Amino acid sequence: MSKRTYTYDYARPALATDCVIFGFDEGELKLLLIEREKEPFKNMWTLPGGFVDVKETTNECALRILQEKTGLKNVFIEQLYTFSELNRDPRERVVAVSYYALVNKRQYEIVAGRDTVSVQWFPINDLPKLGFDHGKIVKLALERLKGKVRYQPIGFELLNKKFTLTQLQHLYEAILETSIDKRNFRKKILGMGLLEQLDEKEQNVAHKAAYYYSFDHKTYKQLSQSGFLFEL
Amino acid sequence: MSKRTYTYDYARPALATDCVIFGFDEGELKLLLIEREKEPFKNMWTLPGGFVDVKETTNECALRILQEKTGLKNVFIEQLYTFSELNRDPRERVVAVSYYALVNKRQYEIVAGRDTVSVQWFPINDLPKLGFDHGKIVKLALERLKGKVRYQPIGFELLNKKFTLTQLQHLYEAILETSIDKRNFRKKILGMGLLEQLDEKEQNVAHKAAYYYSFDHKTYKQLSQSGFLFEL
């Protein structure tokens, strides 16, 4: 492939995306980080990120890089914030559009891809020091997740399609960092009429088996169009 | 000034900012638009926007362009969303970081600046057709404003430092597109303890004069740090 260059009348910042990937496991919120293979921040942990191609949207870029570097595909992402401080990348001026992803950990194989030494889930309360300004991005993503999870049913992206009410409660407790009364939680979440109780129960548990439920996306879509607000 | 050019190994999108400017007057929410002097969209109404200089943050860029094109300075802005669709600008690939601004209309002189034929306030319910994808940006900004105004005291940016409770109520009614009960509104907003009643009343009104109030930013800061949530 022949090398070519691109010339403009004015200097342009490079444009990149970075992605904060949330998972949920063992009652804990986790973050997927990658260990960099190259400078800068070689062998340090960072968010997966990379440069935006001139023929893709930032959304497409975030999804592509997620797959290239971690093996994740078809995940739920939302734009978070655009970071444009002048020295956030030591190489040159890079403006980063950040995203957060909510991933069902069990559903995917994690693979260290291009430019990455390794990929690993970290508990949110035990993160390593991150390269670039990624600590700041993670902080903002957490705040956003906490705010959003209360009035939009996005938490379900972190669980299996079928889940028990206790799993769902633990998820909310982990994200919101509170404890929730079991009876009140069930009353409220079932009262919205958005969970469907399945005929199936947990298996291989050494105690009373819980029913599985699934989130009814179709009904939610209808209701939210007619002004209904999901609110926990 | 000699012309020079900038060369990179990979093609880069141009980076710009666009700003949705909200004002409030005569009980109505308004938007400040500019009429473009040049192609594309010559003589059409658009949001004030322009390209990011390689030595400024997008925040700085939005503030600079606001001043250059409309004369507004020192205004409250917040980042909204980054738009990166491939054909949003007919000239070339432009990624735009959008902002919204809340402006006290009375406090500033509006001046048509660089590249602008004229600048004008439009009622939010009677906007002209906008150039680029700016209609979409305005729609998102409105949604964001509606959501945010309920749990952050940002509405005050649209009013004078001293305002009457009726003015404040009308502001909320305009943004949220509802009507609010006067007594319940006052009970709630005064109950938060964030408004200070001044010794001054309205003047030159042909009816009972209302007391002026001001928002106590200092107390709000303290309270919000200790977990208090403004919520209307």
Added chain:
DNA sequence: CTATCTTTGTGTAATAATTACACTAAGAGA
């Protein structure tokens, strides 16, 4: 100077939402 007009400023009762709280049922394993 009196009557009229407009808007301010105020309280209470009815209803709805949220919180606090404890025991039985199921089922695996010892």
Added chain:
DNA sequence: TCTCTTAGTGTAATTATTACACAAAGATAG
């Protein structure tokens, strides 16, 4: 069959939200 663990359930007390009407102020017009 006993023990252990978690599932699943209702009610009363408290708090928040809603609905609603009239006297007081002050300018203006006659």
